[in-house]
Amino acid sequence: MESVDKHVVWHHARINRAQRAALNGHRSAILWFTGLSGAGKSTLAHAVEERLHELGCRTFVLDGDNVRQGLCADLGFSDQDRRENIRRIAEVAKLMLEAGIITLTAFISPFQMERLQARQLVAANDFIEIYCSCDLAVCEQRDTKGLYQKARQGEIKWFTGISSPYEVPLHPDLIVETGRDSLENCVDRVMEFLAVREVIELPTTRSLTDEYRRF
DSSP states (O other), X not given: OOXXXXXXXXXXXXXXXXXXXXXXXXXXXXXXXXXXTTSSHHHHHHXXXXXXXXXXXXXXXXXXXXXXXXXXXXXXXXXXHHHHHHHHHHHHXXXXXXXXXXXXXXXXXXXXXXXXXXXXTSOGGGEEEEEEOOOHHHHHHHOTTOHHHHHHTTSSSSOBTTTBOOOOOSSOSEEEOTTTSOHHHHXXXXXXXXXXXXXSOOTTHHHHHHHHTTO
């Protein structure tokens, strides 16, 4: 990838992130949901957004399918295109972080290196990697579009979990058992973790600190 032209300089806005956080009443952050197709990433991200909205938080979900209809419409599903897809999303999420928004991204993002690069774009406490853990068999049972079946029949190339690898996060900030737990319980875990990370405030923040300290 070509480096940024030396004549292109970052313009510092007169209104900064801290001022936006004060106006919003919460800190901005990037919630990076990763997992296999059918693991429930989008469902969980949107459910968490609804809960955050009820608290008056400013949020936005960057969903894999939606982004590929515009920003990444020129990309396919080869390993190279997947990496570029994640790079673009990470840069957009970084801008939204500066805008004071809690940004939820729902992408398979199968490669450890690309997730690491996304994390390194921002400060350590601003990026929360959430692994949606779900067995492949359960993901296939949930597949209403029949994509897994088509992939096993060779009709879809580079399908994660079948013909393309998924690298399980080694040290995610939070693991949610989307293949086993109810959606409500998964949302509760994410909300509690956000409180511990001081992104939002919940009445139970203090009692939750010890439980999440190991992540």
